Amino acid sequence: MTTIGDVAKAAGVSVATVSRALRGVDRVSPRTRDRVLAAATELHYVASPAATSLVSGRTRGIGVITPYFNRWFFATVVTGIEKALRDEGHHVLLCDLESHTFDARLPITQNMLWKRVDGVIILNVPPDPQERDLLDRLGLPVVTVGNRQPGWPSVRIDDRAAMAMAVEYVVGLGHREIAYAGTVPASVSHLQTPFDRREAFDEVLARHGIPNRPEWTLRCDWTADGAAEHADRLFAAAERPTCVVAASDEMAFGVISAARRRGLQVPGDVSVIGIDDHVHSRIHDLTTVRQDVEAQGRHAGSLMLSALHGHDVSSTHDEVLGVELVVRGSTAPPSRSRANRTDRPTRARTAPRSGALGAVQAPA
Amino acid sequence: MTTIGDVAKAAGVSVATVSRALRGVDRVSPRTRDRVLAAATELHYVASPAATSLVSGRTRGIGVITPYFNRWFFATVVTGIEKALRDEGHHVLLCDLESHTFDARLPITQNMLWKRVDGVIILNVPPDPQERDLLDRLGLPVVTVGNRQPGWPSVRIDDRAAMAMAVEYVVGLGHREIAYAGTVPASVSHLQTPFDRREAFDEVLARHGIPNRPEWTLRCDWTADGAAEHADRLFAAAERPTCVVAASDEMAFGVISAARRRGLQVPGDVSVIGIDDHVHSRIHDLTTVRQDVEAQGRHAGSLMLSALHGHDVSSTHDEVLGVELVVRGSTAPPSRSRANRTDRPTRARTAPRSGALGAVQAPA
DNA sequence: CTGTTAGCGCGTTCAG
DNA sequence: CTGAACGCGCTAACAG
Numbered sequence: 001m002t003t004i005g006d007v008a009k010a011a012g013v014s015v016a017t018v019s020r021a022l023r024g025v026d027r028v029s030p031r032t033r034d035r036v037l038a039a040a041t042e043l044h045y046v047a048s049p050a051a052t053s054l055v056s057g058r059t060r061g062i063g064v065i066t067p068y069f070n071r072w073f074f075a076t077v078v079t080g081i082e083k084a085l086r087d088e089g090h091h092v093l094l095c096d097l098e099s100h101t102f103d104a105r106l107p108i109t110q111n112m113l114w115k116r117v118d119g120v121i122i123l124n125v126p127p128d129p130q131e132r133d134l135l136d137r138l139g140l141p142v143v144t145v146g147n148r149q150p151g152w153p154s155v156r157i158d159d160r161a162a163m164a165m166a167v168e169y170v171v172g173l174g175h176r177e178i179a180y181a182g183t184v185p186a187s188v189s190h191l192q193t194p195f196d197r198r199e200a201f202d203e204v205l206a207r208h209g210i211p212n213r214p215e216w217t218l219r220c221d222w223t224a225d226g227a228a229e230h231a232d233r234l235f236a237a238a239e240r241p242t243c244v245v246a247a248s249d250e251m252a253f254g255v256i257s258a259a260r261r262r263g264l265q266v267p268g269d270v271s272v273i274g275i276d277d278h279v280h281s282r283i284h285d286l287t288t289v290r291q292d293v294e295a296q297g298r299h300a301g302s303l304m305l306s307a308l309h310g311h312d313v314s315s316t317h318d319e320v321l322g323v324e325l326v327v328r329g330s331t332a333p334p335s336r337s338r339a340n341r342t343d344r345p346t347r348a349r350t351a352p353r354s355g356a357l358g359a360v361q362a363p364a
Numbered sequence: 365m366t367t368i369g370d371v372a373k374a375a376g377v378s379v380a381t382v383s384r385a386l387r388g389v390d391r392v393s394p395r396t397r398d399r400v401l402a403a404a405t406e407l408h409y410v411a412s413p414a415a416t417s418l419v420s421g422r423t424r425g426i427g428v429i430t431p432y433f434n435r436w437f438f439a440t441v442v443t444g445i446e447k448a449l450r451d452e453g454h455h456v457l458l459c460d461l462e463s464h465t466f467d468a469r470l471p472i473t474q475n476m477l478w479k480r481v482d483g484v485i486i487l488n489v490p491p492d493p494q495e496r497d498l499l500d501r502l503g504l505p506v507v508t509v510g511n512r513q514p515g516w517p518s519v520r521i522d523d524r525a526a527m528a529m530a531v532e533y534v535v536g537l538g539h540r541e542i543a544y545a546g547t548v549p550a551s552v553s554h555l556q557t558p559f560d561r562r563e564a565f566d567e568v569l570a571r572h573g574i575p576n577r578p579e580w581t582l583r584c585d586w587t588a589d590g591a592a593e594h595a596d597r598l599f600a601a602a603e604r605p606t607c608v609v610a611a612s613d614e615m616a617f618g619v620i621s622a623a624r625r626r627g628l629q630v631p632g633d634v635s636v637i638g639i640d641d642h643v644h645s646r647i648h649d650l651t652t653v654r655q656d657v658e659a660q661g662r663h664a665g666s667l668m669l670s671a672l673h674g675h676d677v678s679s680t681h682d683e684v685l686g687v688e689l690v691v692r693g694s695t696a697p698p699s700r701s702r703a704n705r706t707d708r709p710t711r712a713r714t715a716p717r718s719g720a721l722g723a724v725q726a727p728a
Numbered sequence: 729c730t731g732t733t734a735g736c737g738c739g740t741t742c743a744g
Numbered sequence: 745c746t747g748a749a750c751g752c753g754c755t756a757a758c759a760g
Contacts, residue, residue: 051753257647283621415737
């Protein structure tokens with residue numbers, strides 16, 4: 001392993017000069033600098049991060065804490081973070097919380113991140129008091145993505161506005177019998193996004209005087225399969241809605257799938273709308289509210305870099321990225337001919353009627 | 365920032381004793397050990413990784429190099445790796461190659477990984493000679509996932525066997541007019557998986573004496589959208605296949621979507637099969653060849669840990685995980701009534717015939 | 729402009 | 745069983 005000493009010897013200078021020349025700080029005569037650079041290249045020299053960080057106190061590593069990064073949203077955010085950090089020579093240390101309980105989380109977080117990173121970016125999961133304590137004690141800059149935490153800068157979309165946009169759109173189409181997919185089980189009830197979106201849904205319905213039926217609320221785990229399962233029960237019931245609003249695109253995929261299996265046409269028999277503009281939303285022909293997920297990651301990364309540069313990233317900084325309605329074929333005005341709406345759908349009934357068949361329209 | 369000295373002072377012992385007590389090596393009297401532990405806990409002491417690795421030469425970090433980890437397969441592998449590593453206190457350093465060319469990659473890889481990790485796990489992307497050189501010089505243990513590289517242990521599935529399993533299945537159903545989605549553009553022609561799967565496809569067709577039509581080969585970027593686009597052209601052509609074999613589930617999703625938009629029934633008009641058992645495959649009711657992706661990551665992580673423990677993970681180690689056919693509703697025997705098969709499909713033709721309607725079958 | 733030197737915090741000899 | 749001292753590789757003063 002070549003050290004700074006080897007380079008110094010090869011270039012015939014002192015280690016301090018090598019350090020200066022390589023980092024481009026201070027004044028070094030062009031001639032010596034070139035000699036040092038040549039020697040360093042020749043010997044494939046790279047400074048030891050351990051030694052550097054021991055003396056400088058900085059590691060050039062950023063911890064990224066995610067629940068399930070094995071999901072589109074989180075993986076995409078991390079991609080954005082990584083891009084932003086890489087430009088300045090920082091790298092990502094992954095900390096996947098996955099199924100861990102709060103108790104199990106603390107030692108993980110502690111051992112993985114303590115003194116090992118210059119800052120922490122937390123995706124969507126609110127820290128429990130002990131973790132909060134740890135982070136505060138470490139004095140590390142923290143940036144959150146997807147939810148707001150007091151004292152920390154954040155990057156996110158306005159979940160309420162996004163949901164309101166979706167609901168207003170389908171209400172505008174004439175829907176009055178609207179179901180909701182995306183309430184979460186108690187175990188994750190601390191998450192902000194599911195809460196905000198649900199609340200916005202309730203508000204918009206209330207504002208329009210539209211009934212909000214409990215039996216039309218699908219409580220699930222925010223996966224496509226989970227939503228499909230619950231939606232199947234919804235569509236099997238005597239009375240079914242003309243529209244399902246899903247709090248995420250993946251759940252919307254599940255709802256569409258369940259509808260099809262029941263022989264229901266989307267949007268002919270039931271309209272479906274989501275939030276995200278997931279990478280698969282186009283093939284599902286899903287109307288949705290687009291958010292730029294990678295951009296949220298990039299912004300979080302930049303925010304972190306600014307903090308690292310000593311700029312005051314005020315703790316009140318709250319960057320809210322815009323969203324945008326993307327209309328595709330999964331939504332349409334409610335069908336007029338719903339005389340036998342309460343019938344259990346049968347195979348015979350699955351023959352598509354022409355018109356209003358978003359699912360079979362030519363690609364945009 | 366509390367150091368080992370602070371703990372020593374608080375416990376009334378020397379730093380050496382603290383180090384020994386905390387790491388549980390050597391003999392330390394139970395009484396002093398407890399005193400040290402108490403002091404360490406009290407002071408929230410955690411050893412500085414930088415100092416530790418400076419003296420020990422080990423970082424407890426593993427670099428994971430991935431193309432596009434923003435995709436299901438890679439994110440899932442990384443999840444598996446992270447789980448395996450975490451159990452032994454190691455962590456993951458992410459290095460997303462994404463769209464970078466080989467030239468741009470080298471400095472990235474070098475700066476991010478050099479002396480910063482104890483080992484490297486490479487997912488699916490073969491290193492170019494310079495990178496290979498770098499890795500060899502560093503003398504770091506390397507494990508590859510998804511493709512075999514001479515001199516390095518690997519974890520993967522048998523891509524040829526997986527594809528053969530898929531093709532044999534649809535051939536067994538009676539299909540003779542079979543298209544293929546998943547040839548890649550020249551820019552990524554060095555990837556092994558696309559090549560192996562294609563080759564296995566060709567072989568099985570040849571063995572059965574089934575014509576392999578060039579115009580039924582969809583060259584695309586292995587995304588759902590890309591596959592949908594190409595498949596649309598396929599389905600618009602005068603002659604269309606009775607079955608499409610996709611080299612990945614995501615492409616299969618795209619093919620199914622394209623078929624539906626053209627008014628074709630899956631599997632009534634065209635059967636579709638994929639490889640992966642992607643998290644969304646169930647809602648697409650897709651017949652596929654399942655691979656356990658997270659297990660591949662876990663195995664790679666374990667392999668790396670063994671290597672780190674000094675066990676000889678022979679460079680000839682090649683762990684091949686099994687795959688399994690999962691039959692769902694996207695495949696069926698080819699339709700008999702194909703008199704007007706060469707007709708361009710029309711809306712009128714989209715009315716589903718009863719029977720063989722996998723897409724609308726009740727969930728399994 | 730360049731060299732010398734003193735730590736950064738810890739693991740690891742070696743003596744006790 | 746425990747403590748003192750050395751050095752890992754580097755940067756940051758301070759001299760020259």
